[in-house]
Each structure stands twice: as structure tokens, then as C-alpha cells.
Amino acid sequence: MTFRLYDTATREVHDFRPLEEGKVGIYVCGLTVQSEPHVGHVRSAVNFDVLRRWLSHTGHDVTFIRNVTDIDDKILAKAAEQGRPWFNLAYEMHGKLTAALASINVLPPTYEPGATGHVPEMLELIGTLIERGHAYAADDGSGDVYFDVRSWPAYGELTGQKVDDMEPAGDADPRGKRDPRDFALWKGFKKDAEPETAAWPSPYGPGRPGWHIECSAMAGKYLGQAFDIHGGGVDLRFPHHENEQAQSRAAGQAFASYWMHNAWITTAGEKMSKSLGNSLLVPSVLERVRGIELRFYMVSAHYRSTVEFSFEALDEAAVGFRRIETFLDKAGPADPDRTAEVPEAFAAAMDDDLGTPAAVAVVFDVVREGNRTTDPEALQTAAAQVRAMLGVLGLDPADPAWSTGGDDAALTAAVDALVAGLLEQRAEARAAKDFARADAIRDQIKNAGIEVEDTPTGPKWSISHGR
Template sequence: MTLRLYDTATRDVRDFVPLRPGKAGIYVCGLTVQSEPHVGHVRSAVNFDVLRRWLERSGYEVDFIRNVTDIDDKILAKAADQGLHWYELAQRMHHELDDVLAAINVRRPTYEPAATGHVPEILELIGRLVATGHAYAAEDGSGDVYFDVRSWPDYGELTRQRIDDMEPAGDADPRGKRDPRDFALWKGHKKESEPETAAWPSPYGPGRPGWHIECSAMARKYLGPAFDIHGGGVDLRFPHHENEQAQSRAAGDPFASYWLHNAWITTAGEKMSKSLGNSLLVPNVLQRVRGVELRFYMVSAHYRSTVEFSFEALEEAATSFRRIESFLDRAAPHVEGWVADYPPGFVAAMDDDLGTPAAVAVIHETVREGNRLLANGPSAELGAAYGQVVSMLDVLGLNPRDFATNGGDDKLTGVVDSLVRGLLEERAQARADKDWARADAIRDRLKAAGVEIEDTPDGPKWSV
């Protein structure tokens, strides 16, 4: 079966046909590093990490680019409020994002370009648009440069909108625009309100890039004028992705062949965001469940399905994953070797627009069969079931071994494991001596430290 993907541009599920045989180029819009990442932020990273893994399993060599926006109005404003340099805030938040993505096993991209590192490429692209009449410098002396939306007849094709039905672009003072919908490619430096460090020289005067142009320039640099897949959250379809496509194609680049968008994680029916005050910071969530369990919660939903976040649903997902993990732990001693393999149902689900809910159902079915085989002792069939479960978890980024030290220090993890196991041995001895008060006290001590104990037929297991 051929991999089929839902293309936002055509609003249809299409066979994936790469531009280059055996290779796939993916560009995903990353975060603006202005504040701590919440659960809604990282869903896109998880979903496109799964896409990348499945393409690689399907035999493709993948160039995966995920950018970082490290200069914009919000970063400047928040840095000023906190008494920080804008680049200091951006760097801090970038480090926090890296830690969070490592904790949920999102692989690093092939390249992770930042806007501030690509000003020459951005100015070159703006120059091409000005030269061809698709962009203009504002005549009000602001130093702003705008894309002329009416110069491009196909503007609005990605989201199927007419220009006259669109809201004005709110990214710059409208006084310098020919049309309220024109959007900023370059923002002239506002000397009174912005630090000198937030400006770069340009033919239009000192300033900084607009939001949309940076992605077009970086995608072109790392993937070329035409590439396979452009992805991001559904909220980026307009204006960000609409503007990216318009300016790139107006400059003569074919740009993306497929557009993929993941849906929101909501709370009380609204998009999870800082402005709504309902965000859930990932480090706080990871105090309640492990990174692998949070990832399992997100992967269990289809990437185009809205997820209404609740801790109850998260805990249910965590419990469900522990059943899978328990099978692996109990089966491992009875499996001498295994071969990577995927049940046909799993392959069919993943090839059908990354149907992860059906894929997870296949994992559960295989675990149930594995538990039945396990009751009869070691066998080739048990080894095959074990291998299939591990292989499927690998594709979804859910192999528990990947999380043992991910985002942490190997030596520190070993030290913690040794200390916890020492206490568990004391607890086991207390239970053997029928000293229930001491056994309960040790368990409570571990729980207070954030360590959960699960008693299994093969002995106690612990998790943070």
C-alpha cells in the first residue's frame, strides 16, 4: 500500500509521490521562542516526528527542517517586561523547548535554522519580490517593505478565500500599505521602542524580518525551491502559510507539494494558548506522568483530530501504556532475539494518512496475543509478538528504552535507579518480616519524592 496523506491545499487524501525518488523533504514551522512550551505547543512536534519516522521506515531518506523564530514583536515586548535582552529571552526559551522535546522523545531535526541567522537569505528573497513588482517599500519613511497581495492573482488559494473577504493584516502600521491586506516582509527599526540590537542593515534601512518571509527563505535554503511537505499547526494555515506560499511562488519557486496541518489540543473547547490563560506547561504535566505516557496520549489521537485535554484522559492513557510496557518487561527474559516486523494492520493504518488510533489498536491486539503466548512459556511465536510490539513502538517514538535517559544524564539515571532499588529491597525485606508499617513508610517516602511503585508478579517496578 502507498502512503496517502491529507493535503490541506487540495482537501483530499493523496498518494505521496516524492519529488526525488527515495528522498523526502519536510519543512515544519517551529515555535516562536517567547515563553515556556505548553502541551498544545508540542503536539505538532510529536505528530511530524511520527511522520518522519514512518517515512524512514518506508525506505525514504528524510531531510527534516524545523525552524525557530527568535525575533518578533512578542519576544521584544516580553523581554522588555522581564528586563532581559531579547536574545537572552529567546535563548532561554529555546533551551527549555529543547529539554521538553527531548523528554517526549522528539528527534532533533536535520537542521534547525533560526530567523536571525538567515537575514541575508531573507533580504535576497525580498529583493526578488521587489524587482518583479510583487513587493514595495512603504512611502511613509518607516523602512517597512510589504508584499502586494493584489499583484498575485492566486493569493488566497491555499485557504480558498477571496482577498476582499479577508481581514486586514495586523503586522504593521497600515498607513504605509497600498492595501490593508498587504503583509510585512521587512519591518523598519522603531528607534524609540526597539533596542538597537534588534535591527540589521538592509537596502530599505535598518530593520528586521517579518514573520512569514523567514520561513520561505529558510525552506528554500535547506530544501531548495521545491520540496515535498510543509507542515504545522492548523492555526498557521492563515495567514502564515497562505503568505508563505504566495511570496515564494510569486518569487518563482514551486514551494511545497503537500500541506499537512495538525489540529489543536483544546481546553474547554478553546485552543490551548497563553492568552487564554489555560495553558499547561509541559514540565508541570511531566510531574504527573512520564514523557512516554504524555507522548502516547498525543499519538493515540489522529493528528487531524482535535484533542480536548483532561488529566483524567491523560491518566487513562498512561495506564493503557503501562499494560504494553508490562508485557515487554515480562516477555523480555523469555526472548533470545527478535526481528523488526510490522503487522499488516499496522502498516495499513499508518499508510492511511498516519492513522495512529488504528495503529495503536493493533499494538494492543498484539500485546493481548503476546500475553496469551507468554502464559505458555518461551516460543518463536512469543519472540515474533515481542518484536512486532517493539517495532511498532519504535515507529511511534514510544519505545520505553528511548526514554530511560532521554533528556537526562546517563550517570545520574543510574544513580537514581540504584538508590530507588535499594529502598525497594528494604521494603521487600520489611514485607518478608511482616513489618507492614515499615514497608508502607518506605512506599510513602518514595511517593513523596515523586516515585510511583507498581507491584507485579515479577517484582516491583518504579517510575517517576
């Protein structure tokens, strides 16, 4: 069978043909680490993790790159609001992202480059674009450098738009632009508005890279001038991916052969986001369900289908997954000498543009047949097939990931909630001048091996290493 995928560049389904037989290069745009990840953030990571697992299962050697944007306007603004260094905020939020992805068994990428570690590659790419006549330094003394969209006739081909129909790019002051749709490749340092640590030397003066140039430079460094699949959330198609493709191809690179985009998780019909105030942080959700159940909820929907999030639907998915676990418990521990291929119907579903809903239906079909059989051999065969399918989906309960990183993250969330409750009780006792009760609560926390530190943003706890 041949894997078929919907290419969002051509808006057609294609037979997937890697550039090099047996090898696949995938680049996925990761998050801007400005805040804690919510369920909407991690959906993309889960979807492309399933893609990676399926291609690996079918015999491909996959190089999987997922970047982190660790310098950005939003990071600078958030850090300024909190009165902390921007790099401290980015570092902390990157750690929370890593923990959230581990809690739902997303495999670590082959490499996870950060934007701040690749400024030389970005400047080299900008220099190439200027030499080829596709970029220019603003003549207003700002130190900004822009991509000239009018110089590249194919600009807009990824999303099927014409330049004249596009809104002006809002990523920099328009005064230095030749065309309002030109987008920033380099942002000159604004001394009165930005910290000096957020600037790097360049031929155009101190500054920092624009968002779009970051991914082009990192994809080129780790996957070469041509690679197979570029992925990300559907909201990145324009302007981010449109601009990535334009600048990379204008620099003489073939760039991505196929584009894949996952749909949103919405709440009340709107994209889940921090700005809407309807985000659901991963640790909070894991207080209600296990990481494996949250992953099952996301995997059960097709990656191109919008998911309207509700706790009712999440709970239903969790109940459904527990039926699978009950069947596996009935079958007993897995026999290491018994292996199974995934059923043909499962493979056909996965090869049909990563059709996980149909693939999950096959899992339940095999579970149903396994529950009906009275033949121990048939039961073991069915269980082995179920485990093989769950392994492809990252949902095998026997995977050690569910007893390490995933459980650790859930345990941390649970402890955090318990400690927060105790600290609230202590604060209430102190406010009521019941100092004996306040001291007793403090000792209770300390005796549990937990240290509490008062910070400007509230109490923080950690495990005491002196116990």
C-alpha cells in the same frame, strides 16, 4: 503500499509521490521562543516526528527542517516586560523548548535554523519580489516593505479565500500600505520603541524581517526551491502559510508539494495558549506522568483530530501504556538477533494518512494475543512485533532516549519542585524570624550540591560543580 495523506491545500487525500524517488524533504514551522512550551505547543512536534519516523521506516531518506523564530514582536514585548535583552529571552526559551522535546523523545531535526541567522537570505528574497513587481517599499519613510497581494492572482488559494473577504493584515502600521491586506516583509526600525540590537542593515534602512518571509527563506535555503511536505499547526494555515506560499511562488519557486496541519489541543473547548491562561507547561505535566506516557497520550489521537485535554484522559492513557510495558516485561529482554516487521494492519493504518489511533489498536491486539499464548516462541515473536511498532511511534521503552534526555528533563522538573518547596519554607522561617531554621534549610540545600542565586525574577538553582 502507498502512503496516502490529506493535503490541506486541496482538501483531498492523495497518494504521496516525493519529488525524488527515495528522498523526502519536510519543513515544519517551529515555535516562536517567547515563553516555556506547553503541551499544546509540543503536539505538532510529536505528530511530525511520527511522520518522519514512518517515512524513514518505509525506506525514505528524510531531510527534516524545523525552524525557530527567535526575533518577533512577541519576543520583544515579553523581553521588555521582564527588563532583559530580547536575545537572552529567546536563548533561554529555546533551551527550554529543546529540553521539553527531548523529554518526549522528539528526534532532533536534520537542522534547526533560527531566523536571526538568515537575514541575508530574507533580504535576497525580498529583493527578488520587488524586482518581479510583487513587493514595494512604503513611501512613508518608515522603512517597511510589503507584499502586494493584489499583484499575485493566486493569493488565497491555500485556504480557499478571496482577497476582498480577508481581514486587514495586522502585522504593521497600515498607513504605508497600498492595500490593508498587504503584509510586512521587512519592518523598519522604530528607534523609540525597539532596542538597536533588534535591527539589521538593509537597502530599505535598518529593521528586521517580517514573520512570514523568515520561513520561506529558510525552507528555500535548506530544501531548495521545491520540496515535498510543509507542516505545522492548523492555526498557521492563515495568514502564515498562505503568505509563505504566495511570496515563495511569486518569487518563482514551486515551494511545497503537500501541506499537512495538525489540530489543536484544547482546554474547555478553546485552543491551549498563553493568552488564555490555560497552558500546561511540559515539566509540570511530567511531574504527574512520564514522558513516554505523555507521548503515548498524544500519539493515540489522530493528528488532524482536536484533543480536549484532561488529566483524567492523560491518566487513562498512562495506565493503558503500562499494560503494554507489563507485556514486554513478561516477554523478557529483547533478543538482538530477533527482528520483526510491523504487522500489515499496522502498516495499513500508518499509510492511511498517519492513522495512529488504528495503529495503536493493532499494538494492543498483538499484546492481547501475546498474553494468551503459552508458546515461548510465539510470545517472543509478539514482543518483537510490539517493539517494532512502538519504535515507529517513538514509544519503545528500550530506546536509550527514555533513559537520557527524557528522564533528565523529568528529574529536573522533580528537583525544581522540591527545591522550590524548601525555598518557600526558608522564606516563611525568615519572615517568622526563625533564623536558625532558615539557616538549616539553606544548609540542607547546599549539602545536596545545589546552589541558589537570588535574581530579580526570584531564586534560581543550579548544580554545584564544586562538590
